[in-house]
Amino acid sequence: MIRTVLLGGRAGLHMRAAARIAVAAAQQPVSVTVRTLDRPAVPADSVLSLLSLGALCGTELILEAYGPGAEVALTSLADLFATDLDVAGA
Amino acid sequence: MNTNVRPVLELRGVRVAAAARDRVAAIHRCADVLEELGAVQPGYREAMLDREWAMSTYLGEGVAIPHGLDVSRVLVRRDALAVLRFPDGVMWDGGRVTVCVAIAARGDGHIALLSALADILLDQERARALREATDPAAIVEMLNAVEDRP
Numbered sequence: 001m002i003r004t005v006l007l008g009g010r011a012g013l014h015m016r017a018a019a020r021i022a023v024a025a026a027q028q029p030v031s032v033t034v035r036t037l038d039r040p041a042v043p044a045d046s047v048l049s050l051l052s053l054g055a056l057c058g059t060e061l062i063l064e065a066y067g068p069g070a071e072v073a074l075t076s077l078a079d080l081f082a083t084d085l086d087v088a089g090a
Numbered sequence: 091m092n093t094n095v096r097p098v099l100e101l102r103g104v105r106v107a108a109a110a111r112d113r114v115a116a117i118h119r120c121a122d123v124l125e126e127l128g129a130v131q132p133g134y135r136e137a138m139l140d141r142e143w144a145m146s147t148y149l150g151e152g153v154a155i156p157h158g159l160d161v162s163r164v165l166v167r168r169d170a171l172a173v174l175r176f177p178d179g180v181m182w183d184g185g186r187v188t189v190c191v192a193i194a195a196r197g198d199g200h201i202a203l204l205s206a207l208a209d210i211l212l213d214q215e216r217a218r219a220l221r222e223a224t225d226p227a228a229i230v231e232m233l234n235a236v237e238d239r240p
Binding site: 016019053054 | 144147155197198201
């Protein structure tokens with residue numbers, strides 16, 4: 001199952017955002033990978049791997065997961081990627 | 091503002107034999123170098139400490155990336171990097187740090203730097219080479235290398 005989302009963080013996918021997403025990914029019942037149009041898929045639960053994508057605001061991210069719970073996992077992670085996590089309360 | 095330009099590491103921004111007894115002292119050493127480079131206002135130092143307490147900047151593989159907060163962007167005069175090597179190590183929240191990559195950034199130009207650094211750290215050999223590098227020129231070359239993206 002594949003879900004595409006545009007990165008919402010105005011400052012790009014920086015360390016704090018990556019850390020928050022990695023924690024959320026680790027809590028999912030399935031493994032989720034992320035790739036961009038020019039970088040191969042990496043595990044979404046690794047801060048280093050997420051940072052290696054070098055994603056800027058508006059970068060297209062392709063999320064992928066399979067098995068029971070994949071749809072819910074993709075939806076919740078896609079929401080996080082689409083959110084500007086630097087905004088208070090986000 | 092040159093928000094999309096990746097900050098470049100200058101030779102004078104590298105210290106291969108720094109020493110600090112703890113994480114706070116290490117961040118002060120990082121701030122010292124960023125100030126010497128003329129990259130930040132003095133207040134950026136406090137922002138780096140605040141950022142560190144909000145969440146450890148330990149990245150993995152013995153490397154931490156002290157930097158400021160969103161609100162401290164105004165204290166950045168120009169985007170810049172400093173690399174401080176602590177041969178004796180510094181205990182950090184997350185692990186033992188031997189290399190700090192201190193970042194002063196106003197926009198998102200440093201995202202490309204983070205990507206390049208993450209690539210290095212995900213590769214055991216290159217991560218070790220960065221940790222053990224004692225030649226400032228070699229460190230500059232490693233961090234400024236243009237990513238050869240597929």
